Amino acid sequence: MANENGRPKVVERDEIVRALNVGKSFGTHKVLDGINLTVRSGEVLAIIGPSGSGKSTLLRCLNQLEPQTEGSITLAGITIDARKAATKKQLTDLRRSAGMVFQSFNLFPHLSVLQNISLPQQRVLGRPKAEADIRSRALLERVGLASKADHYPVRCSGGQQQRIAIARALALDPKIMLFDEPTSALDPELGLEVLAVMKELADGGMTMVVVTHEMHFAETVSNRVMIMADGRVLEEGPSQSIMRDPQTERAQRFLQAVKNR
Amino acid sequence: MSDLFTFWLENLPTMIDGLIVSLEVTGVALAVGIPLGLLLALGVQSRTLAVRWATMAVVEIGRGAPALIMLQFFYFGLPQAGVSLTSFSAAAFALAWTTSAYTSEIIRAGLEAVPYGQKEAAAAVGFTHTDALRYIIVPQGLRVAAPALLGFSILMLQATSLCFAIALPELLSQAYMIGTNTFQYLPILILAGILYALICIPATIAVSLLERSLSRHTA
Amino acid sequence: MSAESLLVILSGIPWTLAITAGAFTMGAILGIPLCAMRVSRSWLLRSMAIVIVLILRSVPPIVWLFLLYFGIGSGFFQVGPMQASIVALGLITGANLSEIYRGALKSIHPGQWEASHALNMPRWSVFIDIMVPQLVRVILPSATSYIIGLLKDSAIASTVGVTEIAFQANFISRRHFQGLEVFAVAGLFYILISLPVAAVARYSDGVLRAKVAR
Numbered sequence: 001m002a003n004e005n006g007r008p009k010v011v012e013r014d015e016i017v018r019a020l021n022v023g024k025s026f027g028t029h030k031v032l033d034g035i036n037l038t039v040r041s042g043e044v045l046a047i048i049g050p051s052g053s054g055k056s057t058l059l060r061c062l063n064q065l066e067p068q069t070e071g072s073i074t075l076a077g078i079t080i081d082a083r084k085a086a087t088k089k090q091l092t093d094l095r096r097s098a099g100m101v102f103q104s105f106n107l108f109p110h111l112s113v114l115q116n117i118s119l120p121q122q123r124v125l126g127r128p129k130a131e132a133d134i135r136s137r138a139l140l141e142r143v144g145l146a147s148k149a150d151h152y153p154v155r156c157s158g159g160q161q162q163r164i165a166i167a168r169a170l171a172l173d174p175k176i177m178l179f180d181e182p183t184s185a186l187d188p189e190l191g192l193e194v195l196a197v198m199k200e201l202a203d204g205g206m207t208m209v210v211v212t213h214e215m216h217f218a219e220t221v222s223n224r225v226m227i228m229a230d231g232r233v234l235e236e237g238p239s240q241s242i243m244r245d246p247q248t249e250r251a252q253r254f255l256q257a258v259k260n261r
Numbered sequence: 262m263s264d265l266f267t268f269w270l271e272n273l274p275t276m277i278d279g280l281i282v283s284l285e286v287t288g289v290a291l292a293v294g295i296p297l298g299l300l301l302a303l304g305v306q307s308r309t310l311a312v313r314w315a316t317m318a319v320v321e322i323g324r325g326a327p328a329l330i331m332l333q334f335f336y337f338g339l340p341q342a343g344v345s346l347t348s349f350s351a352a353a354f355a356l357a358w359t360t361s362a363y364t365s366e367i368i369r370a371g372l373e374a375v376p377y378g379q380k381e382a383a384a385a386v387g388f389t390h391t392d393a394l395r396y397i398i399v400p401q402g403l404r405v406a407a408p409a410l411l412g413f414s415i416l417m418l419q420a421t422s423l424c425f426a427i428a429l430p431e432l433l434s435q436a437y438m439i440g441t442n443t444f445q446y447l448p449i450l451i452l453a454g455i456l457y458a459l460i461c462i463p464a465t466i467a468v469s470l471l472e473r474s475l476s477r478h479t480a
Numbered sequence: 481m482s483a484e485s486l487l488v489i490l491s492g493i494p495w496t497l498a499i500t501a502g503a504f505t506m507g508a509i510l511g512i513p514l515c516a517m518r519v520s521r522s523w524l525l526r527s528m529a530i531v532i533v534l535i536l537r538s539v540p541p542i543v544w545l546f547l548l549y550f551g552i553g554s555g556f557f558q559v560g561p562m563q564a565s566i567v568a569l570g571l572i573t574g575a576n577l578s579e580i581y582r583g584a585l586k587s588i589h590p591g592q593w594e595a596s597h598a599l600n601m602p603r604w605s606v607f608i609d610i611m612v613p614q615l616v617r618v619i620l621p622s623a624t625s626y627i628i629g630l631l632k633d634s635a636i637a638s639t640v641g642v643t644e645i646a647f648q649a650n651f652i653s654r655r656h657f658q659g660l661e662v663f664a665v666a667g668l669f670y671i672l673i674s675l676p677v678a679a680v681a682r683y684s685d686g687v688l689r690a691k692v693a694r
Contacts, residue, residue: 063385065384065385088389091384092387095386095387098385099385100382100385100386102378102385104378106376106379106381108383108397108401109401110404119396120387120388123392123396124386169385169386172386172387
């Protein structure tokens with residue numbers, strides 16, 4: 001890994017994310033311990049591991065939905081250190097650069113599909129409504145849901161809602177997209193349409209961090225895979241080699257269990 | 262029997278005048294009290310201790326003291342401090358306070374019912390705290406609170422009958438006045454009861470229908 | 481405000497408590513047949529219960545009070561202010577408590593009835609040993625918060641001359657032109673009286689919850 005000794009290095013130009021010795025405790029319970037992570041521009045990193053391994057928490061630390069209790073995280077040039085509370089401006093800037101897609105979609109149910117995508121552009125980027133709507137419709141087109149613009153989210157299937165959620169995040173022109181188990185709440189068939197959109201994004205050069213249970217996605221779409229267990233990183237490296245030839249016993253056991261399912 | 266209807270018919274115009282005053286007071290109390298209730302609901306969650314304590318005091322007094330006492334405080338009490346209110350404005354102030362206190366609790370429950378994921382999603386797209394409240398949390402919370410707020414509004418119309426005690430010429434006062442003039446207390450009070458029921462019964466049924474249809478949509 | 485005025489207002493407390501207790505007792509009893517009608521198998525009884533409850537709740541308490549005191553009391557037979565207040569509030573309480581009882585019945589999982597029948601327990605034993613403890617646990621918190629509401633509603637008795645807190649406050653304020661303090665103190669008394677009731681509610685709720693902890 002890039003920085004075993006934990007000393008901050010000069011951030012390279014094409015680095016989008018750098019996590020240094022990140023730890024997270026809830027009370028006395030430690031869910032993340034000494035995590036180091038680098039994501040470069042255009043990279044797709046898949047984070048896998050058994051449930052409770054801390055992978056979702058790590059992702060949520062990256063955009064500060066859960067502030068880490070140890071170490072520092074740099075995302076798109078904004079550094080947040082656990083020893084110092086982040087300012088409002090830092091949080092806004094950081095979240096503007098990171099698009100987040102949730103397991104449970106979290107679309108705004110009282111807004112139409114179009115408003116779901118347009119309102120953040122208007123309020124966060126200050127885009128005029130007409131311009132925001134044009135952008136929203138283009139993104140809906142791209143995720144194959146142009147016809148749903150004036151519907152409400154409840155009228156859409158889970159797979160459609162998740163594609164809308166992706167469009168909502170993309171509308172803010174993020175530098176990186178964070179996916180928190182985006183297909184876990186979906187039937188396998190509906191999950192496929194979401195994965196197709198994600199693959200297209202990856203092919204288009206979007207930087208992505210994906211927490212997932214989809215081993216096929218981890219192996220074929222992502223460039224790198226990170227396996228976590230018990231709040232630590234077990235292994236990390238190029239997708240093919242990690243998925244086919246894990247080195248540690250714990251990682252072998254996990255992959256074996258997943259494949260035998 | 263026809264005597265009774267003649268008596269009712271004779272006095273109906275006066276009673277309707279009273280009913281209109283009752284509805285006006287209700288309207289003002291709700292129009293002022295519910296927005297105030299929203300502010301109080303947000304104030305109770307404030308991070309500033311002074312704001313939290315102040316809103317809690319306003320809410321606890323508004324909920325803890327009987328509406329009848331509030332009405333008399335504003336009408337008979339304030340002149341001592343040099344503020345003389347008409348019975349209508351005293352009624353409006355007192356009942357608006359009561360309304361704001363009760364509705365703040367209803368609205369707070371509504372805001373708390375908004376799923377945590379909504380707050381997270383609002384934060385994740387970069388909304389400021391104010392924007393998240395204004396566009397995401399408050400609209401959804403008010404929707405949850407709507408049936409309870411409507412139910413409370415029905416109770417508020419009933420509570421205006423307490424304004425009898427401060428000589429506001431609302432429905433009950435008119436009935437009482439006709440009663441003293443004619444000694445026909447029972448028939449005129451029955452008419453008053455019927456007029457209240459004519460509004461409150463359909464309203465109650467409508468609210469429970471709304472509640473049922475809302476719970477079906479969210480399920 | 482003089483100590484004498486304060487004492488006069490204090491002297492209203494027993495009456496306030498008496499109205500509250502009387503109306504609640506009446507309502508607690510009246511609520512049982514109303515609730516039984518509401519959940520009965522007979523279509524007629526059910527509709528009657530719905531209509532009675534709806535009417536009782538749709539007319540303001542003070543109008544019921546006036547109907548009893550001025551309406552019936554002035555014509556057919558004498559009704560004292562205290563009786564009228566207790567009965568008027570008791571009727572409304574009965575309607576509201578019947579709904580609270582019904583909610584409690586609905587909250588008991590049907591599996592409880594089925595299990596009791598499967599164990600071949602006698603009907604009365606099912607009710608006394610299995611249902612009542614569970615019902616009390618559900619009813620108690622809503623009933624105590626209802627009592628607090630009733631305590632405040634009892635202030636309407638002042639309009640027919642029961643010498644409870646609100647009446648005494650009104651009396652003093654007229655005599656000494658001290659409405660500001662007097663009504664503030666009266667309001668405070670109501671809040672103070674409701675505090676122990678709320679505490680009892682929280683305590684008993686906690687104890688009962690612990691007993692049937694899952």
